[in-house]
Amino acid sequence: MSERYDVVVIGGGVVGAAIARELSRFRLRIALLERQAEVGFGTSKTNSGIIHPGHDTSPATLKGRLVVRGNALYDRLAAELHFGFRRIGQLNVALEPADLEVLQRLKAQGDAKGVPGLELWDRARLRREEPNLSRELWGALHAPSAGVINPYELVFALVESAERNGVALAVDCPVTALAADGDGLAVHTPRGVFRGRFVLNCAGVESDRVAALAGAQTFTITPRKGEEYMLDKRLEGLVRRLVFPVPSPKTKGTLIIPTFDGTIMVGPTAEDVEDRDDVATTARGAAAVFAFVRRLCPSIDPRDAITAFAGLRAVADGNDFVIGPTSVRGFVHVAGIQSPGLTAAPAIAEHVRDLLAAEGLALVAKPDFEPGVRAPARFAHLAPEVQEALAARDPRFARVVCRCELVTEAEIDDAVDHGARTLDGLKFRTRAGMGRCQGGFCTPRAMEILARRLGVPLHAVTKRGGGSWIALPMGAEQEA
Amino acid sequence: MLGRMEGDYDVVVVGGGPAGLAAAIGARDAGAARVLVVDREDEAGGILLQCIHAGFGLHYFQEELTGPEYAERFVARALDRDIDVVCSAYVSGAGLDSDGTRRVRVMREGHGIRTARSRAMVLAMGCRERTRGAVHIPGTRPAGVLTAGLAQRFVNVMGLLPGRRVAILGSGDIGLIMARRLTLEGCEVVGVFELMPFSNGLTRNVVQCLRDFGIPLHLSTTVVEIHGRDRVEKITVAPVGADLAPDLARRWQVPCDTLLLSIGLVPENELSQALGVELDVVTQGPRVSSTLETSLPGVFACGNVLHVHDLCDYVTEEALLAGRFAGELAGGVKRPRDNIRVVPGDNVRYCVPHTLAPGREHTVYLRCQRPLRPAAIRVGDLVRRKLGFVTPAEMITFRIKPDVLDRFHGEARRIDLLGEPAGAHLAGAEP
Numbered sequence: 001m002s003e004r005y006d007v008v009v010i011g012g013g014v015v016g017a018a019i020a021r022e023l024s025r026f027r028l029r030i031a032l033l034e035r036q037a038e039v040g041f042g043t044s045k046t047n048s049g050i051i052h053p054g055h056d057t058s059p060a061t062l063k064g065r066l067v068v069r070g071n072a073l074y075d076r077l078a079a080e081l082h083f084g085f086r087r088i089g090q091l092n093v094a095l096e097p098a099d100l101e102v103l104q105r106l107k108a109q110g111d112a113k114g115v116p117g118l119e120l121w122d123r124a125r126l127r128r129e130e131p132n133l134s135r136e137l138w139g140a141l142h143a144p145s146a147g148v149i150n151p152y153e154l155v156f157a158l159v160e161s162a163e164r165n166g167v168a169l170a171v172d173c174p175v176t177a178l179a180a181d182g183d184g185l186a187v188h189t190p191r192g193v194f195r196g197r198f199v200l201n202c203a204g205v206e207s208d209r210v211a212a213l214a215g216a217q218t219f220t221i222t223p224r225k226g227e228e229y230m231l232d233k234r235l236e237g238l239v240r241r242l243v244f245p246v247p248s249p250k251t252k253g254t255l256i257i258p259t260f261d262g263t264i265m266v267g268p269t270a271e272d273v274e275d276r277d278d279v280a281t282t283a284r285g286a287a288a289v290f291a292f293v294r295r296l297c298p299s300i301d302p303r304d305a306i307t308a309f310a311g312l313r314a315v316a317d318g319n320d321f322v323i324g325p326t327s328v329r330g331f332v333h334v335a336g337i338q339s340p341g342l343t344a345a346p347a348i349a350e351h352v353r354d355l356l357a358a359e360g361l362a363l364v365a366k367p368d369f370e371p372g373v374r375a376p377a378r379f380a381h382l383a384p385e386v387q388e389a390l391a392a393r394d395p396r397f398a399r400v401v402c403r404c405e406l407v408t409e410a411e412i413d414d415a416v417d418h419g420a421r422t423l424d425g426l427k428f429r430t431r432a433g434m435g436r437c438q439g440g441f442c443t444p445r446a447m448e449i450l451a452r453r454l455g456v457p458l459h460a461v462t463k464r465g466g467g468s469w470i471a472l473p474m475g476a477e478q479e480a
Numbered sequence: 481m482l483g484r485m486e487g488d489y490d491v492v493v494v495g496g497g498p499a500g501l502a503a504a505i506g507a508r509d510a511g512a513a514r515v516l517v518v519d520r521e522d523e524a525g526g527i528l529l530q531c532i533h534a535g536f537g538l539h540y541f542q543e544e545l546t547g548p549e550y551a552e553r554f555v556a557r558a559l560d561r562d563i564d565v566v567c568s569a570y571v572s573g574a575g576l577d578s579d580g581t582r583r584v585r586v587m588r589e590g591h592g593i594r595t596a597r598s599r600a601m602v603l604a605m606g607c608r609e610r611t612r613g614a615v616h617i618p619g620t621r622p623a624g625v626l627t628a629g630l631a632q633r634f635v636n637v638m639g640l641l642p643g644r645r646v647a648i649l650g651s652g653d654i655g656l657i658m659a660r661r662l663t664l665e666g667c668e669v670v671g672v673f674e675l676m677p678f679s680n681g682l683t684r685n686v687v688q689c690l691r692d693f694g695i696p697l698h699l700s701t702t703v704v705e706i707h708g709r710d711r712v713e714k715i716t717v718a719p720v721g722a723d724l725a726p727d728l729a730r731r732w733q734v735p736c737d738t739l740l741l742s743i744g745l746v747p748e749n750e751l752s753q754a755l756g757v758e759l760d761v762v763t764q765g766p767r768v769s770s771t772l773e774t775s776l777p778g779v780f781a782c783g784n785v786l787h788v789h790d791l792c793d794y795v796t797e798e799a800l801l802a803g804r805f806a807g808e809l810a811g812g813v814k815r816p817r818d819n820i821r822v823v824p825g826d827n828v829r830y831c832v833p834h835t836l837a838p839g840r841e842h843t844v845y846l847r848c849q850r851p852l853r854p855a856a857i858r859v860g861d862l863v864r865r866k867l868g869f870v871t872p873a874e875m876i877t878f879r880i881k882p883d884v885l886d887r888f889h890g891e892a893r894r895i896d897l898l899g900e901p902a903g904a905h906l907a908g909a910e911p
Contacts, residue, residue, distance in 0.1 A: 308613075309621060384585075387572075391593045398593065399568065399589040400572075400587060438611040438613060443626075463622075463623035470623055471634050474665065
């Protein structure tokens with residue numbers, strides 16, 4: 001296969017997805033390539049899911065400039081794409097008296113950058129607003145524009161919107177070579193050659209390697225691992241807002257995150273690692289996270305952890321985003337997108353759009369661009385009468401697949417219709433398997449539906465593609 | 481009748497496993513004319529349907545049956561009694577009306593969502609397995625880490641193998657049964673690793689499923705890391721000290737492609753909680769009276785939703801009783817309320833039921849906190865009886881005669897499990 005495109009986007013994480021979707025507003029031929037089985041399965045899936053207000057990053061940096069704009073774009077994006085998003089506000093708390101000065105400096109920086117509603121709280125106000133936090137805290141800076149989202153839902157919705165507006169998605173499609181090709185580049189993959197006038201390097205933790213393939217490696221990525229620990233639902237309501245310490249140069253610190261779904265998450269750690277596959281949680285990481293968050297909120301206990309995961313931030317040397325054209329004609333970096341990359345992603349997409357226009361890409365708006373996608377059916381959230389009407393109309397709504405999260409067969413089917421190809425893809429789209437039994441009961445049913453819909457045998461169903469097989473066929477006769 | 485759900489009921493039973501089926505039969509035999517069992521699976525019988533090994537019914541039927549055979553007998557008995565059984569039906573809500581009517585909202589493929597009303601309700605939803613999150617194993621999150629029960633379903637129902645080279649964390653009964661099952665299917669079971677210094681499964685399973693097959697059981701040992709990106713490649717295990725903390729200096733690696741978890745069971749009480757039933761923080765099941773009635777009048781509980789049992793026969797025995805009391809209540813029978821609180825004492829993790837009444841015989845189920853051999857059970861100053869040995873894996877069934885409590889006046893009685901001096905005569909009820 002060899003196809004010609006105006007823009008080939010390498011990387012189906014939130015950055016690549018946001019750019020592909022932004023460019024799909026125009027009369028362009030666009031391809032989005034993802035090396036994994038589904039989009040958003042890399043850094044995006046393991047993100048903390050915070051939409052930062054932006055007061056804690058210096059306007060002298062690119063990330064510091066894009067974050068505030070990105071934050072502001074989220075209301076419209078959520079209205080169009082129906083991913084979970086709520087502005088719950090953020091507190092940076094002072095653990096030491098000296099931190100109070102830092103909070104004042106952050107407020108001044110944020111005010112200057114146009115971060116809305118920043119307010120310094122004294123100890124009494126902080127205790128009144130968040131009574132479960134440590135009584136040793138000295139005060140806090142409140143940023144009401146901070147929000148929480150389910151990051152994987154954002155990526156799925158961005159890609160769906162992009163596909164709906166003509167973007168060609170290719171998964172299981174790692175880039176093996178990049179070569180000059182006329183006035184553009186040829187992107188070689190196991191799924192064919194994608195020829196593009198512009199090729200965007202949105203490859204996350206792999207972006208320096210992709211840059212090297214193009215002969216345009218101007219930076220090195222050092223993955224910075226973050227471990228997160230999800231706490232039992234029992235603790236819902238422990239804090240109402242995101243709780244941050246004052247930031248250090250390397251990290252925004254270890255946080256208490258009331259997620260969009262209401263559960264409390266604590267983390268992340270920040271540890272530079274060598275191995276780009278190292279998403280292992282560690283006993284040391286757990287100890288560090290809990291030791292720290294107990295200073296913020298003493299009643300949090302490691303025994304409350306119900307699950308843990310780790311992700312890798314794509315940190316470029318220089319510690320800022322690396323966005324711009326390279327010495328290789330048509331090859332554009334959108335790399336080093338570390339925190340606050342998720343927040344900045346919609347602004348990065350606008351920035352890259354303008355940059356490509358400046359590079360000579362003609363942007364002709366499509367009159368039929370459709371900004372919205374349909375909200376995924378969430379049976380559990382519907383009113384009883386609506387549930388009854390749906391179940392009466394479509395029997396699949398009366399068949400429960402995941403009992404813990406009350407996910408019906410109709411929703412599983414819908415997720416497959418929208419690109420789910422793996423058990424994790426189903427899980428992150430529908431919540432099937434995210435509940436108390438962690439898939440103990442629904443895995444067989446989910447496997448059966450996936451196998452039937454994909455037209456493959458049960459043993460071909462995977463957790464997340466690649467070598468993540470779930471089960472083997474019993475007996476040799478089924479091998480054939 | 482199979483598949484029928486119409487009109488109002490005397491008793492509605494949520495869950496069609498061994499507990500639910502026996503409760504329905506108990507209710508019917510106590511005079512309830514209209515009894516409904518609602519089950520979420522495609523066939524009634526519960527987890528028994530995937531337990532194709534023998535060993536069920538030794539106490540209840542004095543016969544050795546497989547799980548599906550045991551289930552089949554109860555389904556047949558229920559249908560013979562004209563009990564309504566609906567499958568592929570999920571109870572998505574329940575409530576109590578002020579006039580005492582109990583309601584369950586049933587989602588059922590092909591029938592939409594309907595509400596069934598009854599005079600009494602029995603909760604029999606069973607339990608689920610604890611997962612990786614409950615034990616905090618550091619490492620990656622590859623495919624190939626699954627509960628023993630899911631592996632059992634793969635092998636016995638779906639015709640799939642969970643892997644080729646299998647390690648098992650925890651020595652719960654399902655893990656032990658699966659060690660044998662997978663060995664018979666040609667998998668290599670490299671070892672069972674148990675955090676505690678004693679097995680969490682029945683002694684007979686340790687003997688018949690591990691020892692007879694030469695599968696090593698590593699006590700006081702746990703998994704400290706899982707390795708592998710897409711699929712499990714190996715695990716690191718380490719011995720633990722008396723404080724259960726791993727001694728990493730003595731850790732070693734075990735190559736395997738699968739890690740089964742058999743680390744305990746948790747009653748499935750989400751529906752009970754939504755109803756407002758009061759739970760015991762230790763059993764994680766409802767607090768019940770001597771008639772197995774929960775804190776909500778007319779709502780009963782039995783089987784693994786009440787507390788986790790180790791033998792199905794005991795579930796049946798308890799559920800027949802719960803059903804009987806539910807049926808009697810639906811028929812208007814009144815009885816004096818309990819007035820004796822049972823307090824778990826020394827080396828007693830929990831007792832069920834939570835209260836008793838004089839004038840009736842009672843069966844009290846309890847578990848100890850640590851093994852004792854020999855042991856004795858003491859109920860305040862009323863009874864003291866010798867037991868052979870006690871271990872947390874094996875539930876203790878203790879019957880209290882009516883006359884014992886008749887002599888008692890007061891509000892609470894403590895139950896203790898005591899060590900007997902070494903060499904004491906082994907007598908009394910074998911647990």
